[in-house]
Amino acid sequence: MILVPYHQDERLADDLLPLTTGVRLIEPALPDGDVWSRMVTLHAAAADAIAAEIRADGDTIVLSGDCLVAMATLAGAQRAGHDPAIVWFDAHGDVHTLESSSSGYLGGLSLRLLQGAHADRLATPLGVRPISENRSVLVGARDLDPAEADFLRTSAIARFGVADLDVAKLPDGPLIVHVDVDVIDPSELPGLLFAAPGGPSAADVLQAVRRILDTNRVVALDVACPWHPTTDPAVQQDRAALIEDLTRAF
Template sequence: MAFFHAPYHLDERLPDLDFPIPDGTEATDIHVELPGADVWSRLVALYEEVAQAIAAASRAGSTPTVISGDCTVSIGMAAGLQRAGLDPAIVWVDAHGDLQTLETTPSGYLGGMALRFLLGYRSDAIAEPLGLRPPAEDRVLLVDARDLDPAEKGYLDSTPLRRKAMEDLTADDLPSGLILINLDLDTLNPAERLNARYRAEGGPDLTAMLRAVRTMMGTGNVAALNIACTWDPGNPADEAVRRRTLAAILEATATPTP
């Protein structure tokens, strides 16, 4: 695997974001001088850098893993895999749907639209500048998504996009062919003490997440993985918990369930 470190939350670089990368894991830092323009230009500049890194790693025969500050990085990863000649399906593991739009969002938070952007919403803003071809909705699996707004539920009811509980996930549930995994750690139950930015009550424990990761990796079809550490920077009291959690997840990627 090739590891990358992208300490950004949307278009904001967070150098103090607590990424407790385990000892022995060497990660290439993704650092972009973002233009002082509108948010779309800044996001495209960041995702372009991500896409280039992922494409190069994939062409070299590696499975790139990005440790990032949010899920939107997966947009650049999908573009990079396509540039390397791959056509991955998407497995989106998240406590939330990330399926809002600018027209439906109650908060205006762009991170809550990450999967929708990847699926081609407002393609002129992000997908087209990156040359991204949105995946077919029937090749997308949403895992967990226990915290959905009414607009997101309505969207899911009207599309072939599938949804599955993490605890019930099996290899047969996964899309066929190569997959890009977006793994948002806010999927974990808040009792795991990661203190995510956007908590959702309930949810799976770490044991269930590790089992799901091993199941996905065991298919041999994982083209790339984004581990989204969606927490606020500057919380050293939880560093030990975060370090153990991330180390366990990375170990699970290396010890798949056949």
């Protein structure tokens, strides 16, 4: 299991990700420079560890503080010899470009980056082959900016709700399953950075993930935890239980 305790290029506090034992911690020295060059260094180190674990065990779990680390997971899977499709659980589309994003938040580009947008920023330096839209599945997205909605209307990305995810319609071959925990309704998981009401329960998300895992085609489970720090023991316990349930399912 790989732990990348970063949000973009910023190291997170040790207690922000509740699982810190039994993991390989990725925290390379990052160079001075802009966020992209720093993430290239971070993702390269993570990709090497991910590739090694997939080669040794056939699969891996990657935990991080944001969705951008999925690029490292894809790089690692490809370095291990796989050509995976992506199943992306998220309350948001994450299909912005630098031009379409009104907020400038880089996490909102995460899925689009995997598909080759702005390849010079991450994919090309990491040697990543982009995933085509027709090998990308977006699950649970309900909080879309207008530009994302416009893009998805004509995109070949398949879309499902969590409850109606049809495993038989997933792309062929190996899979990376990415779970941004904000896909879960914030009433069950308070403190999310970008809470989106009206989502599924944690139990429904876990059930959907397990259905995909049961195909025995998943080479990496990539879990992003973009949430605020908390000192509330109940919230900390809920977060730890969710991570434990996801990792135990794998």
